[in-house]
Amino acid sequence: MSKELKNGLPPTPPTNFLRGIIDADIAAGTYANRQDAQGESLPQVVTRFPPEPNGYLHIGHAKSICLNFGLARDYGGRCHLRFDDTNPEKEDQEYVDTIIDSVKWLGFDWHHDGHPHLYYASNYFDFMYAGAQALIRAGHAYVDEQNAERMRETRGTLTEPGIDSPWRNRPAEESLRLFDEMRAGTHADGTLILRAKISMASPNMNLRDPAIYRIRHATHHNTGDKWCVYPMYSFAHPIEDALENISHSICTLEFEDQRPLYDWVLERLAEAGLLQPPAPRQYEFARLNLTYIVTSKRKLKQLVDEKIVDGWDDPRMPTLVGLRRRGYTPEAIRLMCERTGASKHNSWIDYSVLEGALRDDLDPKAARAVAVLNPLKLIIDNFPENADATETACSAPVYPMGHPEHDSAVRRFPISKELWIEREDFMEVPSKGYFRLFPGNRVRLRYGYVVECTGCDKDEQGNITAVHCTYFPDSKSGTPGSATYKVKGNLHWVSAVHALQAEVRLYERLFIDPHPDAGGKDFKAALNPDSRQVLQAYLEPTLQDARPGDLFQFERHGYFVADQLDSTADKLVFNRAVTLKDSWGK
Template sequence: MNIKKNKFSNNFICHIIEKDLKKNKNLSLHTRFPPEPNGYLHIGHAKSIYLNFELSKLYKGQCNLRFDDTNPIKEHVKYINAIKNDINWLKYKWYKNVRYSSQYFEILYSYAKELINKNLAYVDELTKEEIKSYRGTLHSPGINSPYRNRTVKENLELFEKMKNGFFDEGKACLRAKIDMNSNTIIMRDPVLYRIIFSDHHQTKNKWCIYPMYDFAHCLSDSIEGITHSFCTLEFQENRFLYNWILENTTIKNYPKQYEFSRLNLEYSILSKRKLKKIVDYKFVEGWDDPRMPTISGLRRKGYTPSSIKKFCQKIGVTKQNSLVELSVLEYCIRRELNQTAIRTMAVLDPIKIFLYNLDSSHKETFTVPNHPNKPELGTHEIIFTNTIYIERSDFKEKYEKKYKRLTLGQKVRLRYAYIIKAEKIEKDDNNNIIHIICSCDLDTLGKRPKNKKNPSVIHWISTENSMPAKFRLYNKLFNTKNPEKKEQFLSYINPKSLIIKYGFIEQKIGYEIIKKIKKSLNHFFQFERIGYFCIDLFSHEKNCLVFNRTVQLKDSLR
């Protein structure tokens, strides 16, 4: 098989697959992505999606989408729909129909009975706390349950009673009979089935017993003909149980489980349980809030499918856990948007400038490029008049040697236009600057000043060419590099993770954006000297466009 090699294809998992394909010429790779529908997918899941779908593409196999839906209390159809949307948005197609572990509940139940018949499973009536205490520790062996030696007949009858709702929740469970002295704690008679009286989103109220994840997962893999089952390193010990269940049932297919390092990203939480807390406690607006490391949050922030895939390719697949720098993810989207984003001007914190030597009828139109290095992206027109907006941070009343922008008595060049000089300022009764009065040198359009150093360049918008806009500036959600390691992780949430500014964009660009919004099309911009932004298609305000900052300009980080 001819494989197109790249950084992604040169990893230990690819080496395993290639070895297996050499041993078995008839082997066809079949992978799966098996999320639990108990929350939205995050960037860590994107790594797993990328791995499973790209491997199936690379080796001309298939990849299933299967929801491991074995806990109806925590699961919801809205999560199923969000997960399918995320995978579609990433431009991946799963093999045939979406699958659910719940489709196999009947056959899973029969395999559980098979283990009972082999005297390899028993109904236990210890409480959850007692089971935990009987299990022992890493340094001490477990203790057999007093119910462990029930007869096969007795266990079959009790398991049937569990299925028929005879027991209350927590009063009985089915456990595998393995070894309470095992060095691997997960093999100390793990629970295979528990009782949950809750309607299931797929099976409704048909069942009141539900298989544990470990029991359902390996058997579902086998039923679907999965050849290679990939999971993260925290499931390394679960492989012993995965193999034990397959070996001790009459299931035909025998998938192999392999583990890789999970993604840990700076300043981020990648745990659905913890992310749900952030949502539930309203630290963010929802799962798709652009501060969240969810795929839908990144999408709303302005990340693209190709930038996320590039990130997954860049970090690679290893067995070594590490903390990936946030800058790697930001590099991938910044690199892409640098090539594709339209350049335009926006003023986020406006202060007004009056050019006193131009009369109110003065009006010029300049044609400017949409991208300095890509003429194929076209041009647009900007208007120059005697009243303009600049950024408040681009003016200081008092001269400072290191400050290279506009101060009283000093000059700057307006981007694409003239050099101006600040002459005086006007303030209100509270000593706030109302506007700056400047002179404009009309002999400097496209020219360097004679015998003088070229002044700094600032961006601007004419009041006549302005459209109101709201700008959401997103920063790191956490103030600490590795919040996953913090017990009280919520106390490290950054109170300045979202800063909102009200300013202006170029009016003509604004009209073009409104047309695209009506067609549900997104558009990406580099607001010159500020950063990369996208229009928020999910948030509209009357007479005001809403922009989300995707990432800062590289220069602005220095």
């Protein structure tokens, strides 16, 4: 195994701009000698992964997970898992549960020094409400009665300032009363909204009196019906970071323009005596833009709701549950995230980088097996009917040479008079350069005997139904006589008598366009009609004990996983995770 793949990660973390920032903060002691509310010492690096529980995590989230948890790990700090659950209409406990499971599956944990650090934004609603009241008292917020459409109309443009709300200079006492009425449920959704009072002429649109609290009469998955006013994410996020003593709040680039608002909220609440220094700082990195997928939660949900895919865990989906079911390993995903690094500049990463990481992870550790996916019967006419299965059995290594634990492991499987071979391995009239079976040609049955093709059977329509051959008893692989036979073709096969029947699902990319939703395109127009092919295949009998989640390399065909939901002892189902080589670039 290469050094690069030790534990699925490079041995020395690559340098990036975030590590430079953290190194400088540690050298300056920016977050040194801190204590939490209980008087416990805090590490100098505290990060967080803050998903909203309104959908399933996808491969883009994996980049943020690996970055936040990885930085905390490498600097001896801690990373919090926090649910930014401020939008009750779209959030659900189902999403909370799957997010927790996915983060664990990727190999990360939010415990530090024996203490769990799993949090919910909703746990801070009382503090956030008090913080909003403090802003009103200080003249930094007001209750507005304009509807959403009017607020958009008066927001201005990139070249023109916004227009002040008629209620911008409303007395603080009146705004406090209306804000309390909002909380009490006196007003309907959309009739009142709390806005920060900053500057309608700011060149940064995010500072033009942004909304910080709105009315939502909806049941919350965590707080039930206690609240009918909820903070906006841009207001809640910096407060959550401050209350959790986050040092480095690492976000994707789309939040860069919101950083001034992030700092403004923390500064105003510190002035009110509600927060103590040092304040967390927000830093932005380029999100993972992977070709041939969509990551919009709305579009992913559309694929599920319209039954274009078979659920969030469909192996064609870019969700972590889908990739897991497809056969992707956490080590491969972590490796891909490390290889793509952290940058301040947006760029596209080709999907083949993810596939390459999976091949590199599985190649040294996936057990080998033979599967015939498009079967054609091969009959060895001179093979004895009553042959001793023990004497004629063939053997092959279970793992590739150099495997650290199982280099000497051997699998044994029988050969018989009738075999299954791949249909493409026979041509009655061979094309130029064809070295597999055709009348008069000799090939080696991989791990077995040399055979010579004598002809084939056809049905009334002229379709080939079986191929005939004779074998040479002294040509078995691993025996002294095998060296005297020189052949160019080497065929995979399984014994027809002993083979296991299985359903094999061949998955390809869900989209044929590398940028299926770019520029407002209809992403469904780019769906790949051949993204899944279901075959009835034959496998070597050593796979009879395969369990859901077990990974194998089917020689010649790629890496496959026993399906986590559908594969049972009575019905084997395998999903192809990735081919042996990248065929999309050709």
